[in-house]
Amino acid sequence: MSGVVVVGGGFAGVWSAAGAVRLARETGRELTVTLISPGDDLVIRPRLYQSEPERMRVSLDRILGPVGVRRVAATVTGIDTTGQTVTAADRQGNSAEIRYDRLILATGSELVRPELPGAELLFDVDTLPAATELDTHLNRLPDLPPEGRFTAVVVGAGFTGLEIATELADRLGTIAAAHGEEARVVLVERADSIGPELGPGPQQEIADALTALGVEHRLGTSVTAVQPDLVVLSDGTRLRTRTAIWTAGVRAGGLTAAIPGTRDRLGRLAVDADLAVTGVPAVYAAGDTAAAAAEPGHQVMQCCQHALQLGKFAGHNAAADLLGLPPVPFTATPYVTCLDLGSHGAVFTNGWDRRVVATGSVAKDRKRKVNELWIYPPTDDPDELLRQADYRFSVRQITEPRTS
Ligand SMILES: Cc1cc2nc3c(=O)[nH]c(=O)nc-3n(C[C@H](O)[C@H](O)[C@H](O)COP(=O)(O)OP(=O)(O)OC[C@H]3O[C@@H](n4cnc5c(N)ncnc54)[C@H](O)[C@@H]3O)c2cc1C
Incomplete structure (x- = not known):
């Protein structure tokens, strides 16, 4: 009953867990999915520059509880990729070993x-x-x-x-x-x-x-x-x-060093097209920990857009590998950015060369939608969560407003 173990409760971790459950449900298979994260909430990191940051979080249990993801509130301190176990310390400082059949490392990034x-x-x-x-x-x-x-x-x-x-x-x-x-x-x-x-x-x-x-x-x-x-x-x-x-300088979280893989200059693990860590059996990486190819000539950015998508694919592929189903190669949606510029508005760009497509109030309206709607996973709604956990799901399919 080891199943898929996801380390990290950020965007990539949440969507990895949901993506794994979705595939198991779709194929009518039994699968245990466990998510290990020190906190009880998904922190909406892209909004932490705003006032009242305490509001920028969502209960992980309200997102993943309804689809049966087992949650462990602990910090992973070590990974044994040979024995397929992780060591996790809970908030009281007690350590325990947790076995995995497939591991998804989604521990994000941190400011240097x-x-x-x-x-x-x-x-x-x-x-x-x-x-x-x-x-x-x-x-x-x-x-x-x-x-x-x-x-x-x-x-x-x-x-x-x-x-x-x-x-x-x-x-x-x-x-x-x-x-x-x-x-x-x-x-x-x-x-x-x-x-x-x-x-x-x-x-x-x-x-x-x-x-x-x-x-x-x-x-x-x-x-x-x-x-x-x-x-x-x-x-x-x-x-x-x-x-x-x-605010200068962000790198993949330190736990990537516990995986014997190749890392890029941002500390991210090299992964193949299925997001499996190159040369390390049964380990996948998603979000800010993964140096995945987005398009020919471009690697994913350490950003929310890619973290969400990487999670869905990593969850799907880790579960598929365990269940004997074919993997799907990661494909990124066209790269966009939306930079908040305070009361002046925002600037919204398309593509890797960041061509400006909207500024001022039009871009600001889009930034609000990104910040207050599109990056929030559904809560207390298992069907909607699993619908969105499909790697083919597009953000344009979200219609109901959600507030933080
Ligand atoms: C102020 C700010 C503004 C940003 N603005 C934007 C923006 O406008 N657009 C955009 O696309 N991106 C933005 N980003 C970047 C975006 O937030 C990240 O790319 C995104 O959060 C990455 O998601 P993730 O799941 O990979 O990592 P994270 O969101 O960092 O989540 C990592 C998770 O792993 C957990 N974790 C870490 N270590 C361990 C461990 N040892 N054991 C167990 N769990 C662990 C953490 O507690 C956390 O739950 C911004 C970031 C910041 C800080």
Whole structure:
């Protein structure tokens, strides 16, 4: 009764478990599916830059309970790919071994924090606890000594840095305005351009948003030290602030190192077309842990769009392999991005070269749908969950609004 064991309760893990159950149900077979995750909720990570991050989660039991997925609240600390067991520590610190017939590693990614003086003072929005700590801190700023209290320094002008900086222009602005002051948001980027990895397509819209929102930027610069009321930049500038937020650099979670596979520069495991980890029997990878081919010449991104799809395929294929059914090669839907730009709107792009197809309120409306509807799995609704768990399911088939 070992069955399929999924490690990780994020988007990839949830859809892996649901995808495995769906195939078993469709073929009328018995299959035990277990999901191991330290928390009780699916954390809606892409929304952690928004206010009240505590709201950005959904009970795993309300998603997966109705389809019979067994859930273990624990952290996996080791994987024995020869003996086909994982070691998991529960919240009381008790360790147990859990056997698997097929394993899906879906432990996501994590922010790489820098080594610099005062690094422990940096905030981030990578995890629910970290985002909550920042939210609490922002709300307490009025109680702090005046100098620099309504200034925020955001380090890294990539996807996350841009979303939190443009969001903060208003969020911090509202807090400051209540005390008759103005907010100042400074975006610090080591490269010579904003959003270097986003390419030239959305650059103009991003630049317009930063100007409209009054977000300052310092390019070709990084942070060299942080103090409780100060950030020092590599060009010697000293910025008075109580809020320095680090967003630069994300890698696959550390547990990938427990699998004896090849890893890419992001720490992701090499997988074949069926998402089986290359050269490691009975192990699959999905989401931010998988270096899968999306299209010729392009690997998947560490993003929600790909994590959801990778999960459905990995769940299907792990179950298919165990049940003696043929696998289906992973195929990604056309790559799109939707970058939130605060009250300026958003920018929606198509393709790997990120051609802009919508900006302003049209793109913002789409971003709201992504954030508040499309990335939320159905709760208390086994039939709808299994319908969406089909690897052929398209997000366009979601019609009923869901709220966070
Ligand atoms: C602020 C922010 C904004 C983002 N914005 C966007 C966006 O606009 N669009 C987009 O597409 N993507 C965005 N992303 C990226 C997106 O959130 C990730 O790509 C996505 O969450 C990956 O899903 P996942 O399931 O692979 O990993 P995760 O969502 O990270 O889930 C990993 C799961 O594994 C669990 N886990 C980790 N280690 C262990 C262990 N040892 N044992 C057991 N369980 C473990 C974790 O608790 C978690 O449940 C954003 C991310 C952040 C942080």
